[in-house]
Amino acid sequence: QQQVKQSPQSLIVQKGGISIINCAYENTAFDYFPWYQQFPGKGPALLIAIRPDVSEKKEGRFTISFNKSAKQFSLHIMDSQPGDSATYFCAASTTYYGGSQGNLIFGKGTKLSVKP
Amino acid sequence: DVKVTQSSRYLVKRTGEKVFLECVQDMDHENMFWYRQDPGLGLRLIYFSYDVKMKEKGDIPEGYSVSREKKERFSLILESASTNQTSMYLCATAVTGRTEAFFGQGTRLTVV
Numbered sequence: 001q002q003q004v005k006q007s008p009q010s011l012i013v014q015k016g017g018i019s020i021i022n023c024a025y026e027n028t029a030f031d032y033f034p035w036y037q038q039f040p041g042k043g044p045a046l047l048i049a050i051r052p053d054v055s056e057k058k059e060g061r062f063t064i065s066f067n068k069s070a071k072q073f074s075l076h077i078m079d080s081q082p083g084d085s086a087t088y089f090c091a092a093s094t095t096y097y098g099g100s101q102g103n104l105i106f107g108k109g110t111k112l113s114v115k116p
Numbered sequence: 117d118v119k120v121t122q123s124s125r126y127l128v129k130r131t132g133e134k135v136f137l138e139c140v141q142d143m144d145h146e147n148m149f150w151y152r153q154d155p156g157l158g159l160r161l162i163y164f165s166y167d168v169k170m171k172e173k174g175d176i177p178e179g180y181s182v183s184r185e186k187k188e189r190f191s192l193i194l195e196s197a198s199t200n201q202t203s204m205y206l207c208a209t210a211v212t213g214r215t216e217a218f219f220g221q222g223t224r225l226t227v228v
Contacts, residue, residue: 009156032215043120043206043219044159089158093215103149103174104217108158 002027004092006107013114019077021110023090026071030092034104035064035075038087047088048075080114087111118143120220122207128226135194137223139207146212148190149174150182153204153222162205165190166212197227 005024013019023033034049050057050064050073057064063076077084090107123138139148149164151174161174163182171182179201183191194201204224208217 006158034216041221043208043221045219046216049216103161103164104159104215106151106159108156 002105004090004105004107006090006110008110009108010111011113013080013112015080015082015114015116017080017114019080019084019112019114020074021088021090021112022072022074023092023107024070024072025092025105027092027094028071029094030105032093033064033066033073034091035062036089036091036106038089038109040086044089077112080112082114082116085112085114118145118209118218120207120209120218122205122220122223124223125221126224126226128228129194129197131198131227133194133197133227135197135225135227137192137194137205137207137225139190139192139220141188141190141209141218143209143218144187145209145218146187147210148184149208149210149217150180150190150192151206151208152176153206159206162192194225197225199227201225202227 035047036044037047038044048059048062061078066073088110091104093104119142121140129135147166150162151159160176165171165184181193204222206222207220210217
């Protein structure tokens with residue numbers, strides 16, 4: 001019930017195309033859904049995040065779509081660029097207050113390659 | 117900017133050695149985490165700490181221990197390194213009440 005399932009494992013997109021990565025979860029207590037971007041030789045960095053009170057969040061070319069009833073969320077990268085080539089991780093957590101930080105449960109990652 | 121510094125980028129150790137991985141943060145975050153990253157398995161939580169001298173097991177604590185004597189420093193200890201502990205190790209920090217985690221650059225550990 002703690003798992004976050006991410007697909008596809010790898011993705012090849014032409015420059016200018018749309019990249020779509022999907023994640024599904026089971027634990028309905030999750031209330032925070034971030035996406036992390038990791039370039040080779042670097043640690044992951046927060047890209048964009050959403051809470052379940054909204055169905056979509058957009059930041060520049062990156063959009064999270066959230067479907068609470070289906071327990072799914074996805075990352076859309078519009079006008080994909082070679083510089084977007086990286087590994088993307090979805091994650092989920094439950095926010096606790098006054099105690100320990102809610103732990104992030106990560107998906108297994110998607111390696112995105114954007115071809116010029 | 118938050119800075120999370122891991123003491124080594126690459127490390128090669130022999131089977132049976134005691135290994136220390138160090139992580140230091142400069143932003144006074146209460147929470148610190150150690151993850152292990154393996155191809156096809158994503159990031160798996162080993163241990164985390166929400167305060168000095170406090171620690172909790174994550175999903176894969178076997179074979180590891182941790183130490184947090186000061187707020188800014190969180191150490192991961194492999195008591196007796198084994199070849200199946202060859203991996204990328206990532207340290208992260210976060211502020212209580214906010215769920216964004218800030219990661220270090222990772223330590224690639226090879227146990228031979």
